[in-house]
Amino acid sequence: MYAMVRTGGQQFRVNEGDTIQVAKMDAQVGGEVTLNDILLLGGGEPVVGTPTVAGASVTAKVVEHGRAPKILVFKMKRRKNYRRVKGHRQDYTKLLITGIQYDPTRTT
Numbered sequence: 001m002y003a004m005v006r007t008g009g010q011q012f013r014v015n016e017g018d019t020i021q022v023a024k025m026d027a028q029v030g031g032e033v034t035l036n037d038i039l040l041l042g043g044g045e046p047v048v049g050t051p052t053v054a055g056a057s058v059t060a061k062v063v064e065h066g067r068a069p070k071i072l073v074f075k076m077k078r079r080k081n082y083r084r085v086k087g088h089r090q091d092y093t094k095l096l097i098t099g100i101q102y103d104p105t106r107t108t
Contacts, residue, residue: 001043003058003100005035014058014097024091027062033095034059041102055106060095067091 002015008023027033038056041047047056068090075084 001041001100001102003038003042003056004040005058006037006039007035011039014100016097016100018097019063020095020097021068021092022095023093024065025062025093027093029062029064031062032059032098033062041100047102047104053102055103057101058097059099059101060097063094063096065091065093 002013005012005014008025010022012020012022014020025033035058036052036056038053038058039049039051041053041056047053049056070087070089073086073088075086076082
């Protein structure tokens, strides 16, 4: 069984045992996180949410917090001697998916 999860403005296709990098979350390393914004459940018979699947959740364990590699943003205007370099490192949380639960009788 797999699930499409929305978190931090991004969507991820996850299976049990997968590791994903999401936008930084307020959770302790080693702690348990529940993701309730499930858009689709797949496997045998797919269940599509309208907009989310009621009664579905994904549990994950927080593996680490970190920062992505630096990217450089370079601005330039030709012939004007205008150049700007700015760096950015995005914070992230690495999650290990431990389970996908679905109870069709549950409404929230």
